[in-house]
Amino acid sequence: GQNIDQPTEMTATEGAIVQINCTYQTSGFNGLFWYQQHAGEAPTFLSYNVLDGLEEKGRFSSFLSRSKGYSYLLLKELQMKDSASYLCAVVDSNYQLIWGAGTKLIIKP
């Protein structure tokens, strides 16, 4: 079967750095997305990786290792508004999205 694993919940301190991991086992791989979802709101697109390596976008970076079936989202200089759920989704060989259950990130002052 296809599987995406993310931690259910993480806690971090304002101003710090946090890394949210995502491991996947899918039938083929055609890219990986990260989305942010604030409570009661729509998921919004953060990043897309299809090649190995690190993609940086301001305070957020996303890393991919296809050989290890692994990605992480790195959030720097955490702000209270970063409290949200972070969803990892993999595009499989049929170009269908397989979603993880999401990681709820709690930021404490």
Place this chain on the structure above:
Amino acid sequence: DVKVTQSSRYLVKRTGEKVFLECVQDMDHENMFWYRQDPGLGLRLIYFSYDVKMKEKGDIPEGYSVSREKKERFSLILESASTNQTSMYLCASSLWTQGYNSPLHFGNGTRLTVT
């Protein structure tokens, strides 16, 4: 900026009722999707559509149907609502771009409660 609008934020329906969830996008996207989101589970795809009048079953189509008569509108229909269909329903759209996976743009969701 892409806007995906779902007609209702909250709905309460009775078991056995026929329920319509409407979704409209304003960016001429070819692809439209209906997902449900439940605590502890990833987003689960109900149906999707790549073009007008075209529909494809997702992972959990049972108990649902869809309609896409116009490019901008994708409707989800619960033929006879049941309590296990109580959930958050998310509509999304994306561009079709060959060789590239366009990100999804989501609506704010409809929280449906079936009593």
